[in-house]
Amino acid sequence: MRADPGDRPDSTQEPKRRRHWRPRGLLRSPLSRRILAVNLIAPILLAGGFLYLDTYEDALTASTFQAMRTEADLIAAAIGEGAINLEVSVEGPVVRATHGINPEMSRQMVRRLANLAEVRARLFDTSGTLVADSRRLVGYGGMVQVMDLPPPVLPDNGVGLLRRFYDAIIHPSSDLAKLQPYVERPNQSAGDYPEVLRALTEGESGFFMRVRPTRDRVLSVAVPVQYYKQVVGAVMVSRGAEEIDETLFEMRLGVIEIFAFTLALTILLSFYIAGTIVRPLLRLAGAADRVRHGKAGRHEAIPDFSNRRDELGDLSAALREMTEVLWARMDAIERFAADVAHEIKNPLTSLRSAVETVARIDDPNQQKRLMAVIVDDVQRLNRLITDISDASRLDAELSRAEMESVEIRPMLEMLAEVHAAEAEQRGVTIKVMGDAGDALGIEGLEGRLVQVFRNLIGNAVSFSPPGGTITLRAWRTKGKVVITVADDGPGIPPGKEGDIFKRFYSERPREEKFGTHSGLGLSISQQIVETHRGTIRAENRRDGEGKVVGAIFTVELPSPAPGK
Secondary structure: OOOOHHHOOOHHHOOOOOOOOOOOOOOOOHHHHHHHHHHHHHHHHHHHHHHOOHHHHHHHHHHHHHHHHHHHHHHHHHHHHHOEEEEEEEEOOEEEEEEEEOHHHHHHHHHHHHHHHOOEEEEEEOOOEEEEEOOEEEEOOEEEEOOOOOOOOOOOOHHHHHHHHHHHHHOOHHHHOOOEEOOOOOOOEHHHOHHHHHHHHHOOOEEEEEEOOOOOEEEEEEEEEEEOOEEEEEEEEEEEOHHHHHHHHHHHHHHHHHHHHHHHHHHHHHHHHHHHHHHHHHHHHHHHHHHHOOOOOOOOOOOOOHHHOOHHHHHHHHHHHHHHHHHHHHHHHHHHHHHHHHHHHHHHHHHHHHHHHHOOOOOHHHHHHHHHHHHHHHHHHHHHHHHHHHHHHHHHHHHHOOOEEEEHHHHHHHHHHHOHHHHHHOOOEEEEEOOOOOOOEEEEOHHHHHHHHHHHHHHHHHHOOOOOEEEEEEEEEOOEEEEEEEOOOOOOOOOOOOHHHOOOOOOOOOOOOOOOOOOOHHHHHHHHHHHOOOEEEEEEEEOOOOOEEEEEEEEEEEOOOOOO
16 A cells, blocks of 8 residues: 555654764854954955045045146236237227237246146147147257156065056056047147137136056146236146055055054954854863763863853853753662662562462462462562652653642641541541641642652551551741651651662561552652752651650741742
8 A cells, every 4th residue: 555645754844963063173163254254344344445435536636636727827827917918000090909928938937837836837829829838848959848757667576566456456447448548749739638628718727637558647727828808828737646646545555554454453353252252162062072972071071161250151050060960860860770670670589489489389378378479579560660660750750840839738738638538547647737827838849749748648647556646737937838747656767867768768667568668759759859949858756755756757848938
């Protein structure tokens, strides 16, 4: 028969297996890499923002243009005041006055003023002819053209390589391609420069930026030369953008230096933080893995970081406490297993001996006695297994159960009524003493506390002689509830007050049939009380002469103050 695909288990519901822990170095730790990455985001973004100083570059360019315009206005004003020729012509009754630029005087003024301003200045007349150029020297021997020397070759050291990298990255060819190329013809005219034409025709200043074949930018400003509001020429001053580029480079270099220092400091601090977090976590993870595989010693399993006084210290302390609890539970399981094996072995040995003997004898009376022994041993085994099963489930149940409000006074009254019939058969009286107006509320597991007091009352009934009295008393004192169960029996053998709480220890009345009790009752009761953060102890009651007149069991359980 084929299975219906819909009946197959959903693979998504399978529990995920934890990846096997492997020791990692600090650099290989994912947490270290995340810490480093998060800490590097801020300085990298800050440095990236400062490297692209477009707004600052625009401001530098605008201020340079403004300074160049001021210089051009000064040159134009000087020429307009001192290098203009006045020509008067008479045409019949009309007298015409024309103004023209004095070439010789204008050349001297342009050259001197341009040298002072450290710019190149050119003067054009109204026809667009180049009249003067600060880079052209005219003398008796002819004209000399002044040329700019090429920039020095950058050395092959760190600074030179950094500058080449900077020029390649910060000024890519795609940005420079948007500028018009700077072409200087042998016979220059105003038509070669739109800003000069604007100054000549419209009487307004013009600004322009061009790029040389060497990828250097050239800034130029043209202003009109006026004589009594009449445009008689135009002055164009030009300057390379090397100063702007150098200023930006120095600023970016300073940013890079600060960024390098900040980056190194950030990396060191990140590794320090990662070391204080990741390295202890790696040690804790490794120790936990060794504990899981049973390769760690009991007292050296988990590193102790409790002196850190932080979350890792809390984690270390919690892991150490958890490991100690696990070791204690493992020890308890081992002791429990050994005790169980020892206690079960006795009835099994008796049972085996009786079975082997009954098969060899023919006397019906002896066979009947042996069969009775077999039945008793089987019943004893059944009680042992039942009590052992309850004891083995108790620890897990106590660790998972939720505490609830429990009232001790009504519980003792109910248990007294439950055991009243059995006590009357033995001629024993059960009394409940204490303040009936206080219910003695605590936080606990009602079912398990009932089990504790049923066991104590049952033991008291078993040991009480006819006519005896069992007194249940409960009261509140200093943040806890104290309950005592006292009887008039023979008491506890001297020195056995602590042994009676051991597992499988049994001290029963002589008239009671052997094997009726497994010896787990008081051990389970002690475990339940300690789970409630309480204590239980046993003592002998004595009269004025020091004679033992019974036993008393005292249970103390923590309790909040009334009204809380």
